[in-house]
Amino acid sequence: MTAPATTGKPRSEVGRSRTRKEDARLVTGRTTWTDNITVPGLLHLAILRSPMAHARIDRVDVSPALERPGVVAALTGRDLADELGPLPCVWPVTEDIVMPDHPAVAVDEVRYAGEPVALVVARGRYAAADALEAVEVDYTPLPPVLGLEEALADGAPLVHTGRGTNRCYTWPLVTGDYAAQKARADVVLRRRYTQQRLIPNAMEPRAVVATPPTASEEYTLYSSTQVPHVARVILSMVTRIPEQRLRVIAPDVGGGFGSKLQVYGEEAVALALARRLGRAVKWTESRSEGYQATHHGRGQIQDIEIAATKDGGILGLSVDLLADMGAYLMLITPGIPLLGAFMYPGIYKMNAYTFRCTGVFTTRTPTDAYRGAGRPEATFAIERTMDELAAELGLDPVELRRRNWIRHEELPYTSVAGLSYDSGNYEAATDRALALFGYDDLRAEQRARTAREDPVRLGIGISTFTEMCGLAPSRVLRDLRYTAGGWEAATIRMLPTGKVEVTTGTSPHGQGHATCWSQIAADVLGVPFDDIEVVHGDTRAVPQGMDTYGSRSLVVGGLAVHHAALKVVAKARRVAAHLLEANEADLEFSAGTFSVKGSPEATKTIQDVAFATFSAHDLPDGMEPTINAGHLVDPDTFSFPHGTHLCAIEVDTETGRARIRSYVCVDDVGKVINPMIVQGQIHGGLAQGIAQALYEEAVYDTEGNLVSGTMADYLVPAAPDLPDFVTDRTETPATSNALGVKGVGEAGTIASTPAVVNAVADALRPLGVRDVTMPCTPLRIWQAVTDARAKEAAT
Amino acid sequence: MTHISMTVDGTRYEDEVEPRLLLIHYLRDHLGLTGTPVGCDTSNCGACTVELDGDSVKSCNVLAVQADGGEVTTVQGLASDGAWTPLQTAFHEQHALQCGYCTPGMIMAARDLLGENPDPTPEEIRHGLEGNLCRCTGYQNIVRAVLAAAAEERRRRAPAPRPAGAGRPDGRPEGAPATAGQEART
Numbered sequence: 001m002t003a004p005a006t007t008g009k010p011r012s013e014v015g016r017s018r019t020r021k022e023d024a025r026l027v028t029g030r031t032t033w034t035d036n037i038t039v040p041g042l043l044h045l046a047i048l049r050s051p052m053a054h055a056r057i058d059r060v061d062v063s064p065a066l067e068r069p070g071v072v073a074a075l076t077g078r079d080l081a082d083e084l085g086p087l088p089c090v091w092p093v094t095e096d097i098v099m100p101d102h103p104a105v106a107v108d109e110v111r112y113a114g115e116p117v118a119l120v121v122a123r124g125r126y127a128a129a130d131a132l133e134a135v136e137v138d139y140t141p142l143p144p145v146l147g148l149e150e151a152l153a154d155g156a157p158l159v160h161t162g163r164g165t166n167r168c169y170t171w172p173l174v175t176g177d178y179a180a181q182k183a184r185a186d187v188v189l190r191r192r193y194t195q196q197r198l199i200p201n202a203m204e205p206r207a208v209v210a211t212p213p214t215a216s217e218e219y220t221l222y223s224s225t226q227v228p229h230v231a232r233v234i235l236s237m238v239t240r241i242p243e244q245r246l247r248v249i250a251p252d253v254g255g256g257f258g259s260k261l262q263v264y265g266e267e268a269v270a271l272a273l274a275r276r277l278g279r280a281v282k283w284t285e286s287r288s289e290g291y292q293a294t295h296h297g298r299g300q301i302q303d304i305e306i307a308a309t310k311d312g313g314i315l316g317l318s319v320d321l322l323a324d325m326g327a328y329l330m331l332i333t334p335g336i337p338l339l340g341a342f343m344y345p346g347i348y349k350m351n352a353y354t355f356r357c358t359g360v361f362t363t364r365t366p367t368d369a370y371r372g373a374g375r376p377e378a379t380f381a382i383e384r385t386m387d388e389l390a391a392e393l394g395l396d397p398v399e400l401r402r403r404n405w406i407r408h409e410e411l412p413y414t415s416v417a418g419l420s421y422d423s424g425n426y427e428a429a430t431d432r433a434l435a436l437f438g439y440d441d442l443r444a445e446q447r448a449r450t451a452r453e454d455p456v457r458l459g460i461g462i463s464t465f466t467e468m469c470g471l472a473p474s475r476v477l478r479d480l481r482y483t484a485g486g487w488e489a490a491t492i493r494m495l496p497t498g499k500v501e502v503t504t505g506t507s508p509h510g511q512g513h514a515t516c517w518s519q520i521a522a523d524v525l526g527v528p529f530d531d532i533e534v535v536h537g538d539t540r541a542v543p544q545g546m547d548t549y550g551s552r553s554l555v556v557g558g559l560a561v562h563h564a565a566l567k568v569v570a571k572a573r574r575v576a577a578h579l580l581e582a583n584e585a586d587l588e589f590s591a592g593t594f595s596v597k598g599s600p601e602a603t604k605t606i607q608d609v610a611f612a613t614f615s616a617h618d619l620p621d622g623m624e625p626t627i628n629a630g631h632l633v634d635p636d637t638f639s640f641p642h643g644t645h646l647c648a649i650e651v652d653t654e655t656g657r658a659r660i661r662s663y664v665c666v667d668d669v670g671k672v673i674n675p676m677i678v679q680g681q682i683h684g685g686l687a688q689g690i691a692q693a694l695y696e697e698a699v700y701d702t703e704g705n706l707v708s709g710t711m712a713d714y715l716v717p718a719a720p721d722l723p724d725f726v727t728d729r730t731e732t733p734a735t736s737n738a739l740g741v742k743g744v745g746e747a748g749t750i751a752s753t754p755a756v757v758n759a760v761a762d763a764l765r766p767l768g769v770r771d772v773t774m775p776c777t778p779l780r781i782w783q784a785v786t787d788a789r790a791k792e793a794a795t
Numbered sequence: 796m797t798h799i800s801m802t803v804d805g806t807r808y809e810d811e812v813e814p815r816l817l818l819i820h821y822l823r824d825h826l827g828l829t830g831t832p833v834g835c836d837t838s839n840c841g842a843c844t845v846e847l848d849g850d851s852v853k854s855c856n857v858l859a860v861q862a863d864g865g866e867v868t869t870v871q872g873l874a875s876d877g878a879w880t881p882l883q884t885a886f887h888e889q890h891a892l893q894c895g896y897c898t899p900g901m902i903m904a905a906r907d908l909l910g911e912n913p914d915p916t917p918e919e920i921r922h923g924l925e926g927n928l929c930r931c932t933g934y935q936n937i938v939r940a941v942l943a944a945a946a947e948e949r950r951r952r953a954p955a956p957r958p959a960g961a962g963r964p965d966g967r968p969e970g971a972p973a974t975a976g977q978e979a980r981t
Contacts, residue, residue, distance in 0.1 A: 023887040026895030027879065027902065029830020029870040036829035125824070126813070203834050203842060203896040203930045254832070254896030255930050287835035510894030510931050676890045680932060684893060687933035711839040711928075719921035719934040 013519035013529055014739075017676035020515045021534075022508075025252075032251040034207035034224045035284045042209070043072055045270060045283040046128035048118040048135050049292065050110035053146075053363040053704025054159070055139035057108055057117065064134040065120050070127030073277060074135065075119045077105035083276075084268050085238045089329035090483040093338055097169040098361075100160040102328040104238070104265030110139070111159055111327035112365050113705055114292025116265060121273055121281060144363045144704035148301055148322040151360050159327055159361040168325050168359035169334055173341050175416055176352025178307070181316030185307035189389050195300040195377045196774050197324065197698035199291055199708075200370045201716050202509075204254025206294055207284040210270035212277075213245070219274065220247045223267055226260040227547035228507055230484070232539045234263040234331070239271045246271075250537035253509035257688070258369030259294050260509065261549040262331050266293070288710045296698055297370020299324030300337065302381045304344070312393050312400045316352035317416075319344050319381065325359045326366035333368045334359050335482060339468070339550075340374030342417040346382045347426050347466050347642065348404040353416040363704050369549060371688050372746045375467040376753055383463045383754035384761070384771075391765060397462050397758075398430065398439070405464065412735070419468060422736045424642045424668060426464060429730045433644040433666040436726055442648050442662075450766045455654050458661070459763025461647040463755035469743035470639030471550035488552070489544035490560035491630035492521060492568050496614035498607030500525060500532045502564075505545020506557035507537045511745065512677045513553060517561045519673055520739070524565035525606055526592025544632070551639065551743025554673065559737050560633040567629035572609040575627060578620045579604050579612060639734060641742040643667035645751040649759035653767065656782030658694060658760055664726040665755075667747055671733050671740035678744050682727050685748020691717050692749075693756035697775050715775075768792055799863040803828060804872025812859050818852075819843045821859035822869065830871035831899050834928070841927030844900035845869045851907035853900075853926070870899035873906075881947035882906055882940070891940035893931035901927050905941045913949055917942065 025031055062074035080103075087102040105116045118135045122128035143157035150156055151166040159166055182188055209222040219241050225231055228248040236243035253260065266283050273281045285293055303320040323337040337357045345353055386404075390397035406413045408425040415421060439460070446458040471477075474485035489505040502521050506513055514534040522529045535541050546556075569589060576594035577584040580602050587594045594609070596602040604612075609627060612618065616625035645665040651658045665682065672678050695715040699708040708714040715721075733740030753774070760776045761769070768788035772780050796811040803826060810825060822828045822845070831854060834842030838856040845854045846868040873880045882902050885891070892898045901924065908915065908923035915923065920941045921934065929937060 019887055020890070022895070023892060026892055026898050027870075027883040027886050028874055029828075029899050031830065031832075031895065033829070033832055033896070035833070036823070038827075125820070126815070201930055203840065203894060203928065204832065205834070253894065255894040257930070284833075287837065287840070512893070680890050680893055680936060683933035683935050684931045685933075688930075710837045711835040712837040716839075716928050716930065718925045718928055719938065720925055722934055724917070724935055724938075725933065 013522040014673050016519065016674065018515055018519060018529065018674055020512050021518065022512060022514050033204055033254060034209055034222045034251055037209045037222050037251065039211055039280045042280045042282055043121045043123060043277065044125040044128045045273060045281050046120045046132050047116045047266070047283070048120070048132045049289070050106065050113055050115045050117050052110060052139055052141055053113045053144040054142040055110050056142060057106060057110060058138040058140055059136070060118055061136040062118050064136060065131040068127070068131035068134055070123040071120060071131045072123065073121040073273070074131070077103055077107040077117065080105055080269065080272055081107055083272050085240070087238060087263065087265055087268070088234060089331060089333060091332040091335035091481065093171050093334045093481055094169045097334060098163050098165065098167065099329055100163060104268045111363050114365055115327070119269060121277065146362055146364070146700060146702070146704055148324055148360045148362065151362055152358070159363055166361045168329070168361055170356060170358045171338060173355040173417065175418060176316065178316045178318050178352040178354040181352045182307040185315050186310035187308045187389070187392060188305060189385065189392055190303070190305045191385055191388060193302045193304065193381050193384060194773055195298040195302065195380065197299040197367070198297045198370055198692060198696050199698050199714055200257045200259035200294065200297055202255035202257055202259055205285045205287055205290050206260065206264065206266070207282070208267050208270045209280060209282045210274040211280040212274040218245050218247055219271060220249065221267060221271055222249045222251055224253050224260060225250050226253065226256040226507055226509055226549055227263070228537055228539055229505060229545035229547050231263045231267060235268055235271060238268045241271060247540045250507050256509045257371040258297060258373055258549065261369045262295055291709050291714065292365055292706055295330050295368040296326065296365050297367060298377060299367050300377050302377065304381045304385050306385050306389055308389060310393065312389070312395050312403045314348050314350040314404050316350055317345060318354040321357040323357055323359050324364065324367055325361050326364045327361065328366050330366045330368045333366055335480065336367065336369055336374045337377070338374065338480060340378035342419050342468055343375045343378035344382050345416045346379065347406055347464055349406055350416050364700060365706070371685065372749045373550065375746065376689065376750045379463065379465045379467065379750050380754045383465065384758060387462065387758045387761065398434065401462070401464050420637060421466065421640045422637065423670070423732050423734050424466065424640060425730060425732045426642060429642065429666045429668050430464060430644040432728060432730060433646050433664050436666070436728060437646040437662065437664040439646065455652060457651050457653060457763040459649045459651055459759040459761065461649065461755040461757065461759030461762055463645040463751045463758065465751045466640050466642035467747065467750050468638040468640060469551035469746060470555035470635055471552045472635065473637060474634050484546070485634065486546065486556065487632045487634040488546050488556035488560050489630065489632045490557065490564045491628065492564045493628045494568060494606070494610035494613070496611050498527070498531065498610050500527055501535060502532060502561055503535045503542045504557050504561060505542055505547065506553040507545065507547045508553065509548065511548070511553060511681070512674065516554065516673045516677060517558060520558055520561050521565045524562060524569060526590070527606065551745040554741050555639040555737060555743050556633050556635055558673065558741065559739055560631050562739055563633060564629050564631035567631060568627050571627040571629060572606050574620055574623065575609045575613055576604045579618065635737065637736045639736070639743045641667065641669045641744060641747050643747060643751055645755040647755040647759040649756065649763060651760060651763040651781060653785045656778035656780070656785070658776055658781060660690070660723040660756065662726065663723050665748070665751065666728045666730060668730045668732050669744040669747065670742035671731065672729065673741065679727055681744045682748040683725060685746060686725055686752045687717060687722055689749040689752030690722060690756055693753045693774055693776060695721065695775050797860050799860055801862050801865050801867055803867040804869055814858065814860050816859045817855055818857040818859050818862050819854040822854060828869055828871055831869045832896055834896065839928065840897070841904055842897050842900040844903040844927065846903055846907065851904050870902055881944040885940040885944035885947065889936045889940035889943055891932060891936040897927060897929040901929060901937060905944070909941070909945050909948060914945060915941070
């Protein structure tokens with residue numbers, strides 16, 4: 001029995017726009033979202049949440065809920081306090097960081113509106129929700145803590161009383177002598193920018209199903225998570241279920257954007273309830289519940305100061321940041337601003353850089369990763385500042401960037417923040433973007449509109465960026481005091497029939513890993529794309545993994561697949577040489593076939609070798625009967641994609657409406673595995689970055705209530721709210737990995753927000769407007785124009 | 796409890812349900828038709844869009860009892876004998892989905908849109924799908940997919956080439972041009 005031989009050299013899979021393997025079930029509704037999962041005896045969990053931002057809990061009585069029909073159990077936070085450990089934060093960024101206890105269900109005090117207070121388990125989801133109304137809670141209101149600066153003032157009310165401060169940590173980074181650079185500067189520009197809070201809004205709300213041990217002593221947790229492997233470690237610690245008896249499965253996951261890079265209290269609670277009740281328990285958040293219960297992103301006040309010469313040469317940069325932690329530290333809350341710390345200098349050369357971040361507790365939903373996580377904030381601040389500096393100096397903003405950026409022949413280059421950028425070509429991407437955009441024509445139109453005092457002004461915004469992603473070298477993570485490593489794992493199993501099973505520790509939720517990893521493996525192994533199955537998102541099927549976030553999956557996990565495949569070929573070569581009675585050195589391997597140099601008729605396909613290895617009848621002496629292989633990649637460095645984004649925006653000065661007229665971006669993400677998927681990642685990233693610039697904000701009132709608390713109040717853009725994008729790429733292969741690839745998942749989000757706000761500012765600058773706070777809503781734009789006109793009239 | 800009967804994806808069901816039961820929960824929890832997901836609780840996202848008696852509805856915004864006697868089509872009822880509809884094919888080919896959670900609703904809304912306007916402009920598609928949110932794609936490829944599906948559907952409706960020995964199915968003489976609007980534009 002021999003597997004059929006493949007003949008002819010197939011086209012290279014890498015670089016092809018393969019349509020996705022994932023789509024078939026998604027377009028036909030044959031999906032496995034967590035909320036779809038049902039098991040015999042399944043119970044439904046509903047959670048009573050605090051209606052107040054800050055209050056002492058005087059009494060919780062769940063007994064009336066137990067009288068309601070269908071209710072099986074009702075519990076308070078105190079009932080679970082001994083059973084569940086606190087939810088951990090794994091990124092204590094400084095030695096003296098304040099890390100308050102974070103119970104999965106509040107016991108004595110609630111610290112944000114939406115914090116869990118009591119639990120009801122019932123036979124149906126409606127019955128569980130109904131019974132929440134019967135739970136009695138007495139609260140004594142405590143003062144909310146909302147403003148970041150106010151929270152740090154003497155005598156401010158405290159989020160965590162016993163800690164004596166709302167300051168979570170202060171983390172500095174100093175390179176060079178900024179004061180000296182400032183002293184010799186011709187121009188010093190100081191700006192304050194606010195990064196509003198954002199709600200990630202993955203389309204699939206979070207959901208959890210926990211099943212108790214049945215046939216074996218194993219608990220299974222299905223969760224809509226980006227991080228099944230991380231969750232297993234953390235949840236075994238929180239619930240004290242031995243790790244080897246906990247299986248975590250991320251089935252079909254409907255988006256994450258960082259919001260599911262988290263281990264949530266509801267996951268621990270569902271496991272605890274399954275253990276107590278001996279029944280499976282499901283919890284699915286409603287969208288409005290998720291707006292309070294799923295972590296938020298951004299939430300920073302940035303004071304940035306740039307020192308420059310009069311011809312625009314940057315001398316130094318100083319950044320002082322206040323970062324809203326929210327009420328508790330979630331998995332990596334304190335580290336998010338630090339991912340931006342290294343990116344404020346962007347692609348520019350300078351002599352000195354000073355950064356300081358202070359994390360601040362407030363009585364709001366905790367913050368954590370949201371697409372870009374720290375780098376969008378940094379890129380926004382430096383790119384807004386570059387446009388302002390250009391205006392101050394009377395320079396074209398593109399020209400100012402040219403005078404300061406790292407030229408391609410200077411790469412690799414160690415930035416002032418200490419990062420070693422391996423590759424890139426900022427000039428090429430910018431030139432391409434300017435050409436596609438029609439920069440000069442748009443500038444001419446802008447001047448004409450300004451000259452005729454057109455009520456609809458044209459603004460042009462620029463953003464040139466790089467970012468650090470591909471998290472991450474484990475040693476660097478150690479230096480940043482992150483608890484875990486940054487490696488990723490893959491295995492390749494050559495099945496007896498010649499088919500291939502790839503396991504990956506990445507955990508996709510829309511990114512198309514099954515398709516792309518198949519392309520990578522197909523090229524190395526020389527097997528057909530369709531013969532490869534990619535397995536992911538199950539800690540039992542994929543024993544090792546660090547999961548998906550930080551644009552890491554391709555540059556770490558995809559690379560692991562590549563290297564594992566190379567190992568398979570190396571092992572197969574030994575078997576093939578044995579079968580062909582040739583020296584390994586005399587074998588050639590191409591398109592899945594080993595042949596002997598000089599005698600092309602003597603061949604064995606890799607499928608032949610797979611079957612021969614399975615039968616193990618005739619293997620080299622002493623060889624283990626397997627050509628399967630695994631590989632773990634721990635990257636040497638971060639990944640540094642870059643690009644140039646240009647936005648033309650029409651701003652109606654009478655109504656305040658801003659309408660994007662054209663958006664052009666040229667991104668360089670190194671070598672591309674699947675251009676179609678890369679373009680899709682850029683599109684989606686742009687949509688989220690533009691949404692921060694123009695539409696979205698988590699708004700709290702003075703009592704600490706989330707007033708943008710439903711999807712009807714929080715403006716997730718719909719199709720008419722976004723333009724058609726013009727996207728293109730330059731391709732400068734990364735020199736830091738064998739595939740030449742760079743991360744792409746967050747690039748669009750990181751670059752686009754400043755491009756849009758720079759365009760708004762550019763449109764309004766002739767009217768005397770200096771800035772519009774995000775989101776640049778019609779009201780804010782109109783107010784900025786009105787204020788500027790009033791100021792002009794007064795002078 | 797109220798007695799209801801309805802046809803969903805070609806199968807007739809009868810049930811006793813609470814009057815407050817939402818159609819989406821009837822489909823998902825009672826019938827096990829989990830292909831249609833829930834994305835919000837304010838009828839903003841459109842993920843749960845299905846067809847009820849010929850119109851697209853957000854099934855989180857309809858009571859099961861309101862659909863009594865009706866005919867419901869979900870994304871699970873579109874393909875026949877494994878053959879996808881032009882919209883399903885176009886969403887796949889144009890990379891109009893990433894996580895895929897909005898896709899069932901997006902396809903059902905687009906189906907309704909094309910029923911009313913078989914030859915929409917990109918702008919009309921954007922406005923026609925205003926009630927359906929996608930967080931992954933930025934919508935551009937969704938617009939492309941709907942355009943592609945519209946073209947394919949028009950092509951299919953256009954008169955088929957005459958089989959050998961048969962008269963034209965529409966009775967027009969051979970060689971006569973197709974009616975304007977029926978012609979496939981590729």
